[in-house]
Amino acid sequence: MKRDTPKNVLYAQSGGVSAVINASACGVIETARKHRGKIGKVYAGRHGIVGALTEDLIDTGKESPATIRGLRHTPGGAFGSARYKLAGLDKNRAQYERLIEVFRAHDIGYFFYNGGNDSMDTAHKVSQIGAQMGYPIVCIGVPKTVDNDLAVTDCCPGFGSAAKYIAVATREAGLDVLSMARTSTKVFVLEVMGRHAGWLAAAGGLAGSRASEAPHFLQKVKFCVESYGYCVVVVSEGVRDADGKFLAEAGTKDAFGHAQLGGVGPVVAQMTQEAFGYKFHWAVADYLQRSARHIASKVDVEQAYAVGKAAVEFALKGKNAVMPVIVRKSSSPYRWTIGEAPLSAIANEEKKVPRNFITPDGFGITPACRRYLLPLIGGQDYPPYAKGLPRYVTIKGASVPKRLRSPFVV
Amino acid sequence: MKRDTPKNVLYAQSGGVSAVINASACGVIETARKHRGKIGKVYAGRHGIVGALTEDLIDTGKESPATIRGLRHTPGGAFGSARYKLAGLDKNRAQYERLIEVFRAHDIGYFFYNGGNDSMDTAHKVSQIGAQMGYPIVCIGVPKTVDNDLAVTDCCPGFGSAAKYIAVATREAGLDVLSMARTSTKVFVLEVMGRHAGWLAAAGGLAGSRASEAPHFLQKVKFCVESYGYCVVVVSEGVRDADGKFLAEAGTKDAFGHAQLGGVGPVVAQMTQEAFGYKFHWAVADYLQRSARHIASKVDVEQAYAVGKAAVEFALKGKNAVMPVIVRKSSSPYRWTIGEAPLSAIANEEKKVPRNFITPDGFGITPACRRYLLPLIGGQDYPPYAKGLPRYVTIKGASVPKRLRSPFVV
Numbered sequence: 011m012k013r014d015t016p017k018n019v020l021y022a023q024s025g026g027v028s029a030v031i032n033a034s035a036c037g038v039i040e041t042a043r044k045h046r047g048k049i050g051k052v053y054a055g056r057h058g059i060v061g062a063l064t065e066d067l068i069d070t071g072k073e074s075p076a077t078i079r080g081l082r083h084t085p086g087g088a089f090g091s092a093r094y095k096l097a098g099l100d101k102n103r104a105q106y107e108r109l110i111e112v113f114r115a116h117d118i119g120y121f122f123y124n125g126g127n128d129s130m131d132t133a134h135k136v137s138q139i140g141a142q143m144g145y146p147i148v149c150i151g152v153p154k155t156v157d158n159d160l161a162v163t164d165c166c167p168g169f170g171s172a173a174k175y176i177a178v179a180t181r182e183a184g185l186d187v188l189s190m191a192r193t194s195t196k197v198f199v200l201e202v203m204g205r206h207a208g209w210l211a212a213a214g215g216l217a218g219s220r221a222s223e224a225p226h227f228l229q230k231v232k233f234c235v236e237s238y239g240y241c242v243v244v245v246s247e248g249v250r251d252a253d254g255k256f257l258a259e260a261g262t263k264d265a266f267g268h269a270q271l272g273g274v275g276p277v278v279a280q281m282t283q284e285a286f287g288y289k290f291h292w293a294v295a296d297y298l299q300r301s302a303r304h305i306a307s308k309v310d311v312e313q314a315y316a317v318g319k320a321a322v323e324f325a326l327k328g329k330n331a332v333m334p335v336i337v338r339k340s341s342s343p344y345r346w347t348i349g350e351a352p353l354s355a356i357a358n359e360e361k362k363v364p365r366n367f368i369t370p371d372g373f374g375i376t377p378a379c380r381r382y383l384l385p386l387i388g389g390q391d392y393p394p395y396a397k398g399l400p401r402y403v404t405i406k407g408a409s410v411p412k413r414l415r416s417p418f419v420v
Numbered sequence: 421m422k423r424d425t426p427k428n429v430l431y432a433q434s435g436g437v438s439a440v441i442n443a444s445a446c447g448v449i450e451t452a453r454k455h456r457g458k459i460g461k462v463y464a465g466r467h468g469i470v471g472a473l474t475e476d477l478i479d480t481g482k483e484s485p486a487t488i489r490g491l492r493h494t495p496g497g498a499f500g501s502a503r504y505k506l507a508g509l510d511k512n513r514a515q516y517e518r519l520i521e522v523f524r525a526h527d528i529g530y531f532f533y534n535g536g537n538d539s540m541d542t543a544h545k546v547s548q549i550g551a552q553m554g555y556p557i558v559c560i561g562v563p564k565t566v567d568n569d570l571a572v573t574d575c576c577p578g579f580g581s582a583a584k585y586i587a588v589a590t591r592e593a594g595l596d597v598l599s600m601a602r603t604s605t606k607v608f609v610l611e612v613m614g615r616h617a618g619w620l621a622a623a624g625g626l627a628g629s630r631a632s633e634a635p636h637f638l639q640k641v642k643f644c645v646e647s648y649g650y651c652v653v654v655v656s657e658g659v660r661d662a663d664g665k666f667l668a669e670a671g672t673k674d675a676f677g678h679a680q681l682g683g684v685g686p687v688v689a690q691m692t693q694e695a696f697g698y699k700f701h702w703a704v705a706d707y708l709q710r711s712a713r714h715i716a717s718k719v720d721v722e723q724a725y726a727v728g729k730a731a732v733e734f735a736l737k738g739k740n741a742v743m744p745v746i747v748r749k750s751s752s753p754y755r756w757t758i759g760e761a762p763l764s765a766i767a768n769e770e771k772k773v774p775r776n777f778i779t780p781d782g783f784g785i786t787p788a789c790r791r792y793l794l795p796l797i798g799g800q801d802y803p804p805y806a807k808g809l810p811r812y813v814t815i816k817g818a819s820v821p822k823r824l825r826s827p828f829v830v
Contacts, residue, residue, distance in 0.1 A: 027599045029592075057602035086595030093604040177809055182439075182711035185496030185812060189437045192467035194503040198707060216809065275704075294685075296703035297608060301592035304715055307808065387808035398717065398797035399587055399626065402595060 016048050017119020019322075021070070022055035022062055023154075024094075024125030024132075027087040028168030029175075029303040030314035031154050034124050035088060036081040037318025038152065039070050043078075048326055053116065053410055057090035059123075059132065060420050063105065065112050067410035080403030082315060083393040085303035088405050094420065096132050099139065106139040108418050114145050115413040120325045124152040124318075127160055130333060131357035137331045150321040151333030151353050154314075156300045158209035161359035162351040163335035165386050167317055168300065170310030173213035174387035175302040176202050176244065179295065180217035184242045187291070191240035197231060197282045199243045199292040201275030203299060208363045210299070214244025215375030216383055227278075228285045230373050235288060245278050304400055308389025309344070320348045344385030426458050427529020429732075431480070432465035432472055433564075434504075434535030434542075437497040438578030439585075439713040440724035441564050444534050445498060446491040447728025448562065449480050453488075458736055463526065463820055467500035469533075469542065470830050473515065475522050477820040490813030492725060493803040495713035498815050504830065506542050509549065516549040518828050524555050525823040530735045534562040534728075537570055540743060541767035547741045560731040561743030561763050564724075566710045568619035571769035572761040573745035575796050577727055578710070580720030583623035584797035585712040586612050586654065589705065590627035594652045597701070601650035607641060607692045607700040609653045611685030613709060618773045620709070624654025625785030626793055640783050641692045651698075655688050714810055718799025719754070730758045754795030 021038050023031055035054070042049045054068040055061030061068070068089055070078070081088055096105050113121070123133040130151045137149035153160050158169035180200060187198040204210035227243070234241035279290040313336055320334035333356055337349040367379035375383070393400040431448050433441055445464070452459045464478040465471030471478070478499055480488070491498055506515050523531070533543040543559040550557035563570050568579035590610060597608040614620035637653070644651035689700040723746055730744035743766055747759040777789035785793070803810040 023599070027596055060602055084595070085592050087599030090602055091599045092602055093600070174808060178714050179708050179712070181809060181812065182495050182713060183707040185494070186437055186707045186711040189433070189497030189501045190503070192470055192500055192502055200708075291706050292704070293706035293708050294702070294704045295708070296701050297593040297596045298589050298610075298703050298705070298708075301596040302589070303592060304588050384807055389808065390802070390805060392800070392802070395800060397794055398584060398799065399591060402591070 015117075016050040018050040018117050019052040019120045019122060020055060020062060020067070020113065020116075020118045021052060021089070021122045022058040022124065023087040023089055023091040024058045024123060024129040025091060025154070026156065026300065027085070027091050028154060028156050028300050029085040029171040029306045030167050030311050031124060032081040032084045032086070032088045033311050033314035034152050034154060034167060034318035036078055037315040038122055038322055039078050039081075041319040041322040045322070045326060049120065049322070050117065053118070054089040056407070058087075058092035058094065059096070060092040060094050061090065062112055063108055063418050063420050065115070065412050065414050065418070067116065068405070069408050069410045072408040073405055077403050077405060082311065083303060083391070083400075084402040085301040088403070089407070095128050096135070099135055106135060107143065109136060110140055110143050110145050110147070111414065113140070113147055116410065119148060121147055121149045122152055122321050122325075123149065124154050126155040126157070127356060127358050127360065130160075130353045134331055134353035134357050137353070148325045148330045149353070150324050150329070151356065152317050152321045153333055153335065156203060156210065157205050159205070159360045159362070161356050161361050164338040164346070165313070165336050167310060167314035169209060170307035170313070170386035171302065171305070172203070172210055172299045173216070173383060174307040174310070175299045175305050176200070176210055176213045176295070177216035177387055178305055180214045180242060180244055183293070184217060187240045187242060194289055195291045196235050196239070196288040197241050197243065197279060197290040199245060199275050199279040199290065201245050201247055201273045201292065201294045203296070204246050205248050208246050208248070211244050211246035212363050212367060212375050212379055213383060213387070216380065216387065227373060228281065230371065231282050231288075232286055235286070243278060245274055247273050249274050303393055303402070306391050307387045308391040309386055311391045313346070316348055324350060341381045341385060344388060425527075426460040428460040428527050429462040429530045429532060430465060430472060430477070430523065430526075430528045431462060431499070431532045432468040432534065433497040433499055433501040434468045434533060434539040435501060435564070436566065436710065437495070437501050438564060438566050438710050439495040439581040439716045440577050440721050441501075441534060442491040442494045442496070442498045443721050443724035444562050444564060444577060444728035446488055447725040448532055448732055449488050449491075451729040451732040455732070455736060459530070459732070460527065463528070464499040466817070468502035468504065469506065470502045470504050471500065472522055473518055473828050473830050475525070475822050475824050475828070477526065478815070479818050479820045482818040483815055487813050487815060492721065493713060493801070493810075494812040495711040498813070499817070505538050506545070509545055516545065517553065519546060520550055520553050520555050520557070521824065523550070523557055526820065529558060531557055531559045532562055532731050532735075533559065534564050536565040536567070537766060537768050537770065540570075540763045544741055544763035544767050547763070558735045558740050559763070560734050560739070561766065562727050562731045563743055563745065566613060566620065567615050569615070569770045569772070571766050571771050574748040574756070575723070575746050577720060577724035579619060580717035580723070580796035581712065581715070582613070582620055582709050583626070583793060584717040584720070585709045585715050586610070586620055586623045586705070587626035587797055588715055590624045590652060590654055593703070594627060597650045597652060604699055605701045606645050606649070606698040607651050607653065607689060609655060609685050609689040609700065609702040611655055611657055611683045611702065611704045613706070614656050615658050618656050618658070621654050621656035622773050622777060622785050622789055623793060623797070626790065626797065637783060638691065638695050640781065641698075642696055645696070645698060653688060655684055657683050659684050713803055713812070716801050717797045718801040719796055721801045723756070726758055734760060751791045751795060754798060
């Protein structure tokens with residue numbers, strides 16, 4: 011009997027969110043709605059995999075087409091995300107079994123997991139354990155990360171918009187510092203995210219400023235101030251010193267003995283003052299850079315939507331344990347298409363900025379890097395505004411009635 | 421002979437720049453160009469009053485109409501600004517006499533000074549000393565400050581765009597934290613500028629978040645996290661503790677004994693962690709908030725242009741020692757016009773956020789505050805883009821040949 015009704019979908023957001031992760035959700039849900047004969051209901055985990063484990067599911071079918079459409083221009087994770095990594099199968103098989111139990115209870119046949127490399131690892135394992143437990147489940151990854159560090163794919167949805175934010179902010183702050191440098195601030199340091207891979211710091215280079223890393227950047231700062239009157243530094247939160255220690259953890263403590271709160275931005279700024287006495291300012295963009303939907307890249311929004319759409323189409327074609335990837339056909343003019351990669355090739359890999367993208371002195375980006383980055387920040391995709399503020403949507407978030415008697419504590 | 425040729429203009433930018441100070445420059449220069457019979461050349465001080473003192477003047481006549489038009493959408497101070505306050509007349513008469521000497525050498529009849537309350541004081545004194553020295557000079561102030569703390573005027577050009585940036589960023593980061601709060605970040609603190617007046621922190625309230633001040637905000641953070649799952653705090657760099665000390669200077673030192681670098685943002689964030697163990701993130705917008713032309717308020721851009729235009733028109737009408745002000749005719753619908761105020765009423769005054777704009781608990785903005793603020797962030801005025809980045813203009817900055825033999829050291 012049940013075999014005749016189409017299987018339901020579970021969609022879940024994972025890890026740090028972005029300006030366009032909801033555009034991927036929009037792509038998944040709108041595409042699924044176009045195939046009602048083959049796909050049943052689309053549920054979303056409330057707070058991602060945590061909602062799946064605790065059977066806290068959102069019925070996206072209760073959301074209007076306008077709300078789903080509005081996800082395309084709404085930042086953050088509309089269904090809630092989670093920093094929650096499932097342990098290895100050998101270590102915590104109970105979690106995976108619980109997932110399958112929830113899937114079975116809600117007739118879930120498709121699991122779309124929207125996240126980074128950890129999440130692709132989880133999705134891969136879920137597909138394996140489902141088969142082992144006699145409950146085959148189609149697991150498709152949907153790439154997302156502002157860090158741009160996923161393997162195989164040319165770029166990651168979320169990165170282009172964060173990169174555009176950083177490039178625009180760096181250009182704007184650069185004009186500000188240039189104005190002030192004669193009598194006041196000479197050095198401006200912008201700390202950006204990107205973990206260890208450094209892609210977001212490289213994006214600062216698009217504005218014409220310098221990506222910088224300790225310990226040998228002081229001479230370059232001096233050179234810039236003496237030549238141009240000012241210096242703008244874009245520094246990654248993950249920058250390390252010559253000994254491999256994070257600069258942000260370089261032993262600075264406050265008066266109470268706590269580790270230095272601040273990121274590396276203020277540390278780097280103070281280094282220039284100690285060396286040369288330059289007046290400095292610094293900014294830490296933090297969440298602002300990854301939630302700045304108001305300055306999203308049009309290319310990024312389109313790609314985020316496209317990978318969500320492709321995930322559903324892959325599932326309908328009978329594919330499993332794969333992730334749609336962005337394939338670059340040409341940089342100028344920029345042309346791209348959607349390809350596919352096995353989850354096993356993505357899981358737990360980390361793609362760093364290649365050495366030939368960084369100038370020999372370590373402080374700038376090369377033409378090759380610029381060719382790679384520029385298309386990704388291309389075009390604007392402004393959200394609608396009301397009374398001066400972006401009109402972002404909020405979901406109703408209606409819960410799916412629980413079917414399991416057993417609670418599960420995460 | 422010389423009396424028959426129209427007098428020249430000196431325009432100078434002063435203090436911290438903004439996303440729209442160049443729109444005021446555009447208003448001054450475009451309006452002056454329309455009255456060539458009555459106004460001669462328009463010079464700009466390179467780095468403001470420093471350029472005037474050192475006879476380092478830019479001939480804006482060498483800039484194309486397209487460049488001048490482009491100033492309307494270009495952030496920063498295109499001619500250079502300066503943090504340089506002239507001392508009192510009694511203390512440093514030589515500076516004022518030097519200014520008049522430069523004005524006389526270049527046949528300057530009009531001095532337009534684009535800045536905050538310090539600058540209005542300077543402009544006022546220049547008009548007085550010119551008259552005393554037998555070189556009458558028309559001095560008109562052009563208001564500018566993201567701090568919104570000038571007296572008489574309903575608002576200050578520069579504030580609306582910074583307020584819009586903060587309101588948008590707070591709304592966006594709020595969605596981000598809400599997504600993450602289940603398993604990760606529960607408290608997000610955004611530190612904003614605004615010196616002592618608090619206007620920019622109030623703008624965070626437009627996003628629906630809480631403006632907060634120590635020391636009694638901890639209970640409120642706890643209440644928000646327990647009620648809503650997360651808390652977003654917008655805090656002014658100028659916030660003080662119960663003893664009147666700046667929180668950012670509250671005695672925290674790093675391991676080398678240096679004063680705490682960071683602003684108040686990280687301090688406030690850590691207070692919440694120490695009290696309740698909440699995971700936090702914080703951002704310091706710094707120059708990003710005042711240079712963010714990409715998200716400028718359309719109302720702000722129009723007002724910035726209008727005060728520049730009005731300054732020239734006031735001069736042509738024979739007014740002196742005055743400043744154009746924004747007069748609010750109605751909040752809803754928003755209607756405004758340009759009025760005038762004597763420089764003496766503006767100089768060195770500081771307009772703080774009125775008590776009835778802040779909720780009784782001190783953490784939010786009242787409906788009256790919202791009514792005041794909302795129109796100021798109204799409308800978008802996007803700059804043109806090329807290859808994904810705003811196309812901001814750069815002036816040629818041709819120097820006016822020097823006529824004085826004496827150098828002047830500032």
